[in-house]
Amino acid sequence: MSDFTYDTGYMQHLEQSVRRETQGKTVHRRRFLQVLSALGVSIGSLSFLPSARAQQSELVVANWGGDALPAQRDILAAEFVKRYPQIHVAFDTTGPTPGKIKALVESDNVSWDVADRNLLSALELGRQGLLEKVDESIVDINAVPSQFRTEWGVGSYFFSFVITYDAVRFGSTPPRTWKDFWDLQTFKGKRALRNNVEGVLESALLADGVAPDKLYPLNVNRGLDKVRQIKAETIFYSNTSEAQQLLRSGEVSIGSLWSTRAQGVKEDTKGRIDYHFNEGILLIAAWNVLKGAKNVKDAWRWVALSQDPYLQVALLKKLGWGPINPAANKLVPAELQAQNPGSPENIARQIVVDAEWYARNYFEVQNRYLDVLAA
Template identity: 30%
Template sequence: MTTTRAGRLYAPIVFAMLIASGASHARDLTVVGFGGSLQDAMRTAYFEPFSKRYGAPLIEESYTGGIAKLKAMNQSRTVTWDVLQMDENEMTLACDEGLLEPFDWKSQPNAADILPQVKAPCGVGAFVWSKVLAFDPAKTPGVKSWADFWDIKRWPGERGLRKQARMTLEIALLADGVAPDKLYETLGTKAGVDRAFAKLDQIKPHIRWWVSGAQPVEWLAAGNVVMTSAYNGRVAAANKDGRAFTMLWTQQLYSADYWTIPKGTDKLKAARELIAFMTSADAQKRFAETIPYGVTNNRASALIDPKIQPDLPTAPQNMAGALMIDTPFWVNNEDELQQRFERWVAQ
């Protein structure tokens, strides 16, 4: 047995035997994420060190979310994904539909260190992310809030928003003056939903809809949009590569992504070993220092370079006025609101 710096035990020899015993299978352990700079960071912090430690090749795939493929694999009994990154809402839906393996917290070596808020029946928190307002201050100076996102006269040009009701309706209400602590109370009423769509009507001709997390920063860099909603880590990665984008932490929208295991994988033990590795303190430290997303392992927080801390969505100064995405609200209301949203977009 070897011991990591975080004091957690792993079994490289046992794991190598697991891999070897599965050699008759035609595929290697497959991990699926959301691509782009986020998955690049995962490769650096997780996938390559894991493969090096265990001598076990990993196959990477990427997707843009949703549970349709998960359903198709489950129904056909040809599960080729072993570890899957999911947002909290889709994980909850997939778990309720029996598409994910129950998470075995008893065998999770880092269980005591994981934030209780991200311990789920079918997954463990991978990281905390934030959706922020991003722009190039050299081209769009003076932007200070989501309300400014709606000011076409002062800052003409296209705006980027995700083509999804979830978080887009929240942004519209924040721009319309609804306080974060009153937002879901408002959105839970017909009048509140109507108010959000009426607000979106004001800028509809100026919206460019994105579907993958890589698009917003690409569009900013190309000048396709003057400002956009974007994931904080993607903006930080672009700045690390030489951009000088600004992201506003004011009224950031935050949640967590999770590591899950598709139901029916024939590599269950290996999948659990990979997740244990990725949720260790040392691995999460590497991840946060590669791309600044919040960690879910309490022990990792103390290991992160202090210079990185202010760039994390979970930094105290960045949480002032932040909005936590209400997953139960969306589990109960997403079908109806997404259908209305799609009709509205098509009009």
Template identity: 30%
Template sequence: MPIAYQHCSWRKESMLKSLKFTAITLGLMCAAQAMAATDLTVISFGGANKAAQEKAFYAPWEKAGNGKIIAGEYNGEMAKVKTMVDTKSVSWDLVEVESPELARGCDEDMFEELDPKLLGNAADFVPGAITTCGAGFFVWSTVLAYNADKVASAPSGWVDFWDTKKFPGKRGLRKGAKYTLEFALMADGVAPKDVYKVLASKDGQDRAFKKLDELKPNIQWWEAGAQPPQYLASGDVVMSSAYNGRIAAVQKESNLKVVWTGGVYDFDAWAIPKGSKNADAAKKFIAFMLSPEQQKTYSQNIAYGPANTQAVKLLDKETLQNMPTTPENIKDQVQMDVAFWTDNGESLEQRFTAWAAK
């Protein structure tokens, strides 16, 4: 009997130790998971763009147990970001920015630096997508759009856009120097790849304004992105510069078409405000959003091109027709030169405003 008693006592003690060890192990695992799951405050421009982000990025990230995405919106007010950084009270972990604001934020040390190696294979991204402190996650283009019901034949580029004899009718152009001057030079025979080289000189700028003089009587200006498709659909204009996503959104109920040749493309990017307490997790989230699968899902929900070209291979033919980043669509486009417009934007916009008012 004493032997049996000792045996039971030993087994009981062994089981207790085992249970205690298991509890400790599970506790450590749960603690590790809790530490790994970091909630992130992500600020975007909202609208359909935010809805696409939620489907492609936020929901899958949360489902994988990485933490909650607290999604907010803003109107691009960089002053808010700067104030948070300067006062060391950063509450945003990621913010969506356009290229000029990204460049300014980098120059003013407002954003955390990124290691490109952590974001994927550099060769997979559209040139210009990855910078020192930002990662472009979609590409949009300002392109030539036309109403196929209003023209006898399809225009091939900006030379045709300026040819009001061959293609009678009004033209829509954005009321501003940016993009408009680039298109004027292309209409005057400058190759897309050489546009900023020519526009950098006083002679090149004069040349662009002189070309605009030719078209001025036939121009109907637009200021909001929703206007070009409206003008085209109503027949107010037969061709217009336009944002590609705006045209894609109405193509099912209209006969509006896009000419990609001579388009000017740009990125929206993610940046991490300097001083974010969750910078490491935010960097991992950026890498996740730039993966081919997430990029594919994003482009399936909104007509913006994936910054990761590997995602192009995953998209169906119909979706690819509206993507600025497919090889056939991007080959004759030019990237908007942020440095040029940072240096020359104020003076050229002033000159344009004075010219348009005459």
């Protein structure tokens, strides 16, 4: 036995990846254990997954994978490690859905520190006690205008739902507005909308003639009725790469896509698919720090770092993330301003989503939207 050694590093790695993979499944452990103890069952034997990470000095960033991974790794993580060499930055690209965040926090096994989400999620999840409050000793909250921050998160970049269309098909008369998007007679072909209600109601109400400054509070019934009008001709996608593919293959002639992904499909197709920011629905991304995360301090350091104007411009170049720090806007090269959702000209053409309205209504309205789709 003495000459038999096994590689402990490898075992640790294995253990870590197993733990990472099973996070989704260890979900409601705390609740479950409470249930069991209420039933008088001994629970000592149930912690079959080691509870703490091997390395305390690790920062785990949860993002959505795809293009976001190399960009965040090369721009944000590279700079972070330069400033804090003792910290190792790891990425989890399985997608920080609200469900997983709730599961991690409630199971007391918070293996993510900071998640790439948005401002309305900061409000929704923050109010449910699932997020840490912004540590103002680390993050300069004044780096972003006050309407772009909340108690639980500070805006990190702009992105928007934009009208994305087949430029070859529509030639010199492309769809300019949501009214055009809803006009199936003039603009032939199928439509693509996200199966998540965020941004869809705004588009529908604008198409129905509601003035941009009268949108909020959203008239849900009116918006859903408008969605019903084009439902038969619309494909409701669940992830954006699906929508990109629908446009690329010509299955859909106009879609509502995130500007970041619209830019991607425009480059892929050499301009055959195009988009513009007119009547774009502007959303504010925000890093969310999970309640009880192992490394809260470094998570806020990560957030503070992401406000750096130079890094914001680099991320615009690489991912189309619109800089939210006004200081960054002066640094944006003129040729990038056209694809910057946060440039002053583009902001003026768009509608800013009211995170507060969604934080109060999202759960109910999302299910009503599903109701319309499934009917």
